[in-house]
Amino acid sequence: xxxxxxxxxxxxxxxxxxxxxxxxxxxxxxxxxxxxxxxxxxxxxxxxxxxxxxxxxxxxxxxxxxxxxxxxxxxxxxxxxxxxxxxxxxxxxxxxxxxxxxxxxxxxxxxxxxxxxxxxxxxxxxxxxxxxxxxxxxxxxxxxxxxxxxxxxxxxxxxxxxxxxxxxxxxxxxxxxxxxxxxxxxxxxxxxxxxxxxxxxxxxxxxxxxxxxxxxxxxxxxxxxxxxxxxxxxxxxxxxxxxxxxxxxxxxxxxxxxxxxxxxxxxxxxxxxxxxxxxxxxxxxxxxxxxxxxxxxxxxxxxxxxxxxxxxxxxxxxxxxxxxxxxxxxxxxxxxxxxxxxxxxxxxxxxxxxxxxxxxxxxxxxxxxxxxxxxxxxxxxxxxxxxxxxxxxxxxxxxxxxxxxxxxxxxxxxxxxxxxxxxxxxxxxxxxxxxxxxxxxxxxxxxxxxxxxxxxxxxxxxxxxxxx
Ligand SMILES: Cc1cc2nc3c(=O)[nH]c(=O)nc-3n(C[C@H](O)[C@H](O)[C@H](O)COP(=O)(O)OP(=O)(O)OC[C@H]3O[C@@H](n4cnc5c(N)ncnc54)[C@H](O)[C@@H]3O)c2cc1C
Numbered sequence: 001x002x003x004x005x006x007x008x009x010x011x012x013x014x015x016x017x018x019x020x021x022x023x024x025x026x027x028x029x030x031x032x033x034x035x036x037x038x039x040x041x042x043x044x045x046x047x048x049x050x051x052x053x054x055x056x057x058x059x060x061x062x063x064x065x066x067x068x069x070x071x072x073x074x075x076x077x078x079x080x081x082x083x084x085x086x087x088x089x090x091x092x093x094x095x096x097x098x099x100x101x102x103x104x105x106x107x108x109x110x111x112x113x114x115x116x117x118x119x120x121x122x123x124x125x126x127x128x129x130x131x132x133x134x135x136x137x138x139x140x141x142x143x144x145x146x147x148x149x150x151x152x153x154x155x156x157x158x159x160x161x162x163x164x165x166x167x168x169x170x171x172x173x174x175x176x177x178x179x180x181x182x183x184x185x186x187x188x189x190x191x192x193x194x195x196x197x198x199x200x201x202x203x204x205x206x207x208x209x210x211x212x213x214x215x216x217x218x219x220x221x222x223x224x225x226x227x228x229x230x231x232x233x234x235x236x237x238x239x240x241x242x243x244x245x246x247x248x249x250x251x252x253x254x255x256x257x258x259x260x261x262x263x264x265x266x267x268x269x270x271x272x273x274x275x276x277x278x279x280x281x282x283x284x285x286x287x288x289x290x291x292x293x294x295x296x297x298x299x300x301x302x303x304x305x306x307x308x309x310x311x312x313x314x315x316x317x318x319x320x321x322x323x324x325x326x327x328x329x330x331x332x333x334x335x336x337x338x339x340x341x342x343x344x345x346x347x348x349x350x351x352x353x354x355x356x357x358x359x360x361x362x363x364x365x366x367x368x369x370x371x372x373x374x375x376x377x378x379x380x381x382x383x384x385x386x387x388x389x390x391x392x393x394x395x396x397x398x399x400x401x402x403x404x405x406x407x408x409x410x411x412x413x414x415x416x417x418x419x420x421x422x423x424x425x426x427x428x429x430x431x432x433x434x435x436x437x438x439x440x441x442x443x444x445x446x447x448x449x450x451x452x453x454x455x456x457x458x459x460x461x462x463x464x465x466x467x468x
Contacts, residue, residue, distance in 0.1 A: 005063070009041055009085075012053055017044045017091075028086045031071040031078050033431060034345055034395060039066065039080040044091045048166060048174065048215040051087065055213070056172035058085060064463050065170075067209040069110065069141030072133040074348050075429025077145065077208045081464040087213060089140050095119055096216065103221045104163060104179065109140025109214045116219075125221040128155035131425070132333065140214045146206035148425035150332070153383030154256045154290075155222075157425065159205045164218030167204055167211075170456040177201040179218045203451065208427050209462045211455040228256065228290035229301040230319040232328045233308045234281035238262055238366070241283035242359035244311045245382045248287075249355040251307065253300050257288035258383030259332050260358075265339065265377040265390075269331050272338035278331065281314055285382070286332055335379055343375070343392035347404055349432075351415040352386045352424035364414050365389055372407040374400070386424030412438070433468040 006020050019025065019042040030036040040063075045051045058065045064084025071078050080086055089110030097106040100123050107116060113134040117127045130149035131137055137147070143165070148157040164178030177200050178184045204211055235241040241260060248255060261269075263282040270280060285308070289300045308316060319325035339346055353361045362378065365387075369376040380388040389411055391404045412422055412435050421439065422428070428436050437445050449467060452459070 005040055005061075005085075008057065008061075009043065012057060013043060013050070017046065017050070018042070019044075028068065028071075028088065029080070031073045031076060032348075033074060033076045033079070033429075035076055035079060035430075037079045037081050038083065039086040040083050042086045042088060044088055045215075046091055048168065051168045051213050051215050052172045052174065054085070054087065055168050055170060058460055059171045059458060062458050062460060064460050065213070066462050067140070067144075067213045069138030070112070070133075070136045072137045073141065073145065073429060074350070074426040075208075075423070075431045077427055077429040077462070077465060078141075079430065081430060084460075084463075089138060092215070098123065100125070103223075104218055105221060106164070106180070106216060106218045107139055109138060109143070109217060111139050113137050113139055113142055120221055121224065124224050126224045127161065127219060127221055129158045129161060132336070139217055139219075143205055143214060143217055144207055144209045145425065145427045148381060148384065148386065150257050150259060150381060152381055152386070152425075153258060154254045159202075161219045161221075162201060162205055162217060163220045164216075165201055165204055165214060166216035168213045168215055170212070170458060170461050174215075175200065175212070176216075177204070180216060206427070208429060208465055210452060210465050212461060223292075225256075225290045226292045227294050227297045228288055229297060230257075230286070230288045230325050230328055231301070231305065231308070232278070232317040232319075232331070233285045233287065233313040234279065234315045234317075235283040235285075235312065236281060236314055237312075238283040238362050239359050240312050241285050242362045242382070244285060244308055244313070245358050246356050247307045247311060248304060249383070251303060253289065253303055255287050255300075255304065255383055256290040257286060259286040259380070260284070260382035260387070261286070261332065261335065261379040262362075262377060264375075265335055265379050266331070268338040268342055268377070269334050272341060273330060273334050275327065275331065277317065279315065284331070286328060332379075335377075339377055339390060339392065343394060345393045345395040345401075347391040347393060347408065348426070349389045349391075349408060349411060349422075350380065350386060350424045350426045351389060351411060351420055351422060352384065353415060353418045353420035355383070355385045357418045357420070358382060358385060358387075361387065361414070361418060361420075365411070368407050368410055368414075372403045372410075374404055374407050376407075381424070384424060385420065428466045430465060433466055436466065436468070 068078040092108035092110040164180035
């Protein structure tokens with residue numbers, strides 16, 4: 001810790017807003033990628049004014065500032081790769097406003113996703129984006145990563161619910177968009193957009209904390225859905241499950257959940273939690289349909305079951321009660337924890353391909369595993385074509401990590417060839433930066449650099465991310 005920086009920050013922030021010891025800095029040096037970079041200090045703002053104060057100081061002294069939510073990011077977005085001050089939003093967790101009539105809420109960015117969804121549910125409202133990390137990840141992290149989730153295919157991802165942002169720029173200026181802008185508040189009637197300017201909100205969503213620090217977010221909300229039906233289908237062949245996904249998509253039915261889990265991952269889960277009646281198999285689909293018209297939901301569910309049977313589903317487990325539904329969902333929710341038991345390092349890539357290309361992609365992944373002799377566990381939001389391809393390895397084994405890297409390179413290559421994208425939801429951060437140009441092209445990267453410089457001329461906000 002550089003002593004000038006420590007002394008300066010002590011003048012700006014109270015004791016409970018600042019951490020500087022080595023042990024404390026170590027705690028904020030990593031995220032879910034398992035990589036580690038030591039920050040020089042950690043600041044806990046309580047308000048927008050605190051963030052403005054910090055940015056004015058950092059801008060004057062050209063010190064890197066790295067926004068951080070819960071550190072669940074899979075691409076290193078919250079890592080202080082060039083040192084500097086980590087700003088963690090753990091103490092900005094309030095719901096500032098809930099409008100039940102107009103169905104929207106304004107929150108601080110450090111609020112945990114599940115806590116927000118539970119809060120609005122008490123008022124009969126529904127916040128759909130549900131990343132699998134929702135019990136830990138924050139809404140601020142969700143917005144700048146544009147997180148998706150299990151309900152993404154039907155209900156969309158985080159960007160579909162943002163209707164206003166407050167953001168502090170690198171020099172301490174504040175920008176407000178949508179319903180949080182002066183014009184937006186009076187104009188709000190559902191989407192709150194300001195059509196007369198560039199759509200800054202769209203630019204900020206998914207910007208991975210490289211353009212500014214979010215301090216308030218307004219989300220639109222839906223009414224709670226009345227009816228849902230859930231089934232877990234098991235298959236003897238991975239490709240059969242992938243064909244069911246493609247067939248459901250082609251049928252026009254949009255399930256609220258369509259999750260794919262490969263057989264090896266299922267085995268890990270079943271060894272981790274004890275579930276009667278669920279037998280090991282080569283692939284599993286967790287499917288849910290929902291809606292407010294009971295008869296419509298029933299018809300869609302029957303059609304889904306018919307497709308599963310036609311495509312050789314081995315076993316169908318229905319959930320009639322909430323307890324049964326929770327049991328089926330436990331399988332999906334236990335994947336991460338159960339995989340951590342089999343290898344110390346998880347390299348988790350979240351590629352996305354058109355649903356019709358899923359069967360081919362699944363086959364390609366099996367071949368990659370054999371070719372590079374790496375254990376690969378695959379699961380994910382198949383309804384979106386979004387697969388979490390997880391390479392199980394040990395970061396201490398250099399030779400193995402080289403094989404993993406070669407397999408990841410090949411995975412991205414295959415994904416782009418199938419018309420897919422490198423990241424369905426985890427973002428680019430540091431781990432995928434070298435591949436971004438393949439997706440957006442040279443001129444795309446140059447334009448992004450110019451946008452970055454316009455927002456952050458000194459490049460102090462989250463430096464070293466997205467651009468290789
Ligand atoms: C077990 C597990 C399951 C997951 N499942 C999913 C999933 O289903 N879908 C999905 O999309 N992702 C998933 N993720 C990835 C991750 O949870 C998401 O990217 C999440 O949005 C990150 O939120 P966070 O609060 O942890 O942010 P962090 O990891 O702390 O930060 C992520 C990025 O946001 C920036 N940031 C954070 N707060 C702010 C702010 N207030 N202002 C500006 N920038 C900010 C950081 O600088 C960083 O670039 C999963 C991760 C894990 C570990």
